[in-house]
Amino acid sequence: MEDRGNERPGTGRITVEGRANERPGTGRIRVEDRGNERPGTGRITVEDRGDERPGTGRITVEDRGNERPGTGRVTVEDRGNARLETGRIPIEGHAMTTRREPGPRSREIIAREARHIAPGYQSFALYSGLAMARGSGCRLWDEDGNEYIDFIAGIAVGSIGHCHPHYVEALKRQTERLTFGSFTTETRARFLELLGSVTPEGLTRIQLFSGGAEAVEAALRLAKAATKRQEVIGFWGGFHGKTGGVLGLLGSDFKHHQGPFLPGQYSTPYADCYRCPLRLRYPDCGIACAEYVRDVIRFQTAGEIAAIIVEPIQGTAGNVVPPDGFLRAIQSVARDHGALFFADEMITGFGRTGSMWGMDHEGVVPDIMTVGKGVGGGFPLAGVVSTDALVSAKPWSNPSFSSSSYGGNPLASAAGLAALEIILKEDLVANAERVGAIMLAELGRLKEKYRTVGEVRGRGLLLGIELVEDRQSRRPLDKKITLDLYQECLRRGLVSMTYSPTIRINPPLVITEELAREGLAILDEALGVVLRRHGRD
Numbered sequence: 001m002e003d004r005g006n007e008r009p010g011t012g013r014i015t016v017e018g019r020a021n022e023r024p025g026t027g028r029i030r031v032e033d034r035g036n037e038r039p040g041t042g043r044i045t046v047e048d049r050g051d052e053r054p055g056t057g058r059i060t061v062e063d064r065g066n067e068r069p070g071t072g073r074v075t076v077e078d079r080g081n082a083r084l085e086t087g088r089i090p091i092e093g094h095a096m097t098t099r100r101e102p103g104p105r106s107r108e109i110i111a112r113e114a115r116h117i118a119p120g121y122q123s124f125a126l127y128s129g130l131a132m133a134r135g136s137g138c139r140l141w142d143e144d145g146n147e148y149i150d151f152i153a154g155i156a157v158g159s160i161g162h163c164h165p166h167y168v169e170a171l172k173r174q175t176e177r178l179t180f181g182s183f184t185t186e187t188r189a190r191f192l193e194l195l196g197s198v199t200p201e202g203l204t205r206i207q208l209f210s211g212g213a214e215a216v217e218a219a220l221r222l223a224k225a226a227t228k229r230q231e232v233i234g235f236w237g238g239f240h241g242k243t244g245g246v247l248g249l250l251g252s253d254f255k256h257h258q259g260p261f262l263p264g265q266y267s268t269p270y271a272d273c274y275r276c277p278l279r280l281r282y283p284d285c286g287i288a289c290a291e292y293v294r295d296v297i298r299f300q301t302a303g304e305i306a307a308i309i310v311e312p313i314q315g316t317a318g319n320v321v322p323p324d325g326f327l328r329a330i331q332s333v334a335r336d337h338g339a340l341f342f343a344d345e346m347i348t349g350f351g352r353t354g355s356m357w358g359m360d361h362e363g364v365v366p367d368i369m370t371v372g373k374g375v376g377g378g379f380p381l382a383g384v385v386s387t388d389a390l391v392s393a394k395p396w397s398n399p400s401f402s403s404s405s406y407g408g409n410p411l412a413s414a415a416g417l418a419a420l421e422i423i424l425k426e427d428l429v430a431n432a433e434r435v436g437a438i439m440l441a442e443l444g445r446l447k448e449k450y451r452t453v454g455e456v457r458g459r460g461l462l463l464g465i466e467l468v469e470d471r472q473s474r475r476p477l478d479k480k481i482t483l484d485l486y487q488e489c490l491r492r493g494l495v496s497m498t499y500s501p502t503i504r505i506n507p508p509l510v511i512t513e514e515l516a517r518e519g520l521a522i523l524d525e526a527l528g529v530v531l532r533r534h535g536r537d
């Protein structure tokens with residue numbers, strides 16, 4: 001047993017939860033130390049060396065109180081395949097409260113890149129000051145060897161976590177065979193078959209793209225082709241990418257100074273009940289915002305609506321969950337006006353919300369759906385999903401009219417297939433529901449503890465926190481404070497979107513309860529420190 005930093009690694013009982021691993025002998029198993037005198041504060045890595053089925057079933061690692069690290073005896077008990085073994089396992093410990101700062105390697109690499117990279121890249125990367133070296137599961141390591149729990153997942157991209165062995169193997173295999181071109185491949189056929197088996201009923205036609213905005217634009221072209229109408233309605237707080245064809249549908253300042261927008265694009269209030277745009281209170285409001293869309297159509301449009309585009313949960317706005325009934329009501333409005341009901345499931349799809357699709361929570365099946373982010377497990381992959389009848393619309397269905405250079409290329413298809421196989425095989429949808437519910441309950445405790453926490457919300461592993469100056473006014477907490485919070489989280493080993501007063505938490509779907517609790521404990525500690533520092537405790 002090796003001690004790498006923790007004062008007393010491996011004391012007490014340690015439970016390791018394994019996931020089925022297809023490649024024998026190559027797995028790494030992470031262990032959370034909960035039996036330590038300081039429960040939940042230690043972290044230990046158990047490396048498997050040559051076991052035929054590493055990580056399958058439940059394994060218990062028991063340290064019998066040896067004080068001399070490096071000589072301890074451990075028992076590995078695999079309840080999954082009834083094998084009991086004793087042996088030596090190297091254990092690495094890290095104290096949770098170890099403080100990390102951007103080290104010399106990070107600083108040097110960032111300085112080099114900064115001479116060339118154009119400004120404007122994603123805030124969480126920019127504000128971190130870190131150069132990342134590698135990832136595994138829900139953990140990241142920077143170039144100086146500091147370890148972090150990942151509550152961002154590339155903003156809900158990393159559904160299956162970092163470098164899942166099955167994913168790595170699938171991409172390696174595909175890279176050796178064929179990497180580009182849109183000829184039919186066995187890989188793409190298998191991917192589409194599997195994807196088509198989990199999409200909502202009737203939505204079995206899929207066209208693949210390499211970015212979310214590109215897919216949304218293709219879907220808008222489809223809606224126009226199918227309805228022969230031109231107008232589209234989006235929502236305040238909505239986000240669908242940053243390309244010219246969607247800007248007018250965004251409900252945020254991402255579109256500021258980018259006008260004029262495409263004619264025929266409108267936006268209407270979303271059911272953001274914490275900050276109701278209509279200044280009403282749910283449920284007394286009767287979800288008035290959904291009915292308000294009818295007025296927007298009546299008074300603002302030419303009455304020729306091709307589609308209403310809506311996120312089942314607004315991700316970019318802060319993982320805002322609408323009340324039950326909102327999405328059904330929007331679907332009714334669309335039906336009543338002969339418009340297509342278009343669900344942008346870019347963030348909410350593939351199990352993120354504890355259900356395969358965000359729309360499942362209301363039992364609503366859209367006419368068109370866009371997918372992205374989690375679908376590729378990190379590879380740039382997105383798609384438009386719709387019905388046989390709709391995708392046949394001309395000119396969308398003409399040869400080359402809905403295609404792109406990279407969409408669904410062999411590598412992207414291999415990534416999509418592997419990611420979906422992992423999601424299904426490891427039942428990550430259920431994991432998102434279970435761990436997400438635990439996290440939401442823990443966030444509720446933060447709300448009780450800190451008056452600055454105005455609201456906590458979420459579904460599955462798509463969670464949000466509103467930090468406010470005071471609960472009465474609900475005015476967002478000063479960004480200076482939240483930028484400080486981001487740094488304090490990083491120093492303690494957590495990357496989470498805490499640099500904004502609307503905190504978004506969306507870890508990889510493979511996260512365990514133990515790691516989720518550990519990350520939240522860091523957030524709690526960092527919040528306490530920062531709020532005290534700024535006189536807000």
Ligand SMILES: Cc1ncc(COP(=O)(O)O)c(C=O)c1O
Nearest residue numbers: 211212213239240241344346347
């Ligand atoms: C709901 C939704 N749609 C579309 C997009 C755009 O995706 P991309 O960044 O891949 O263009 C995003 C990105 O965050 C999104 O959240």
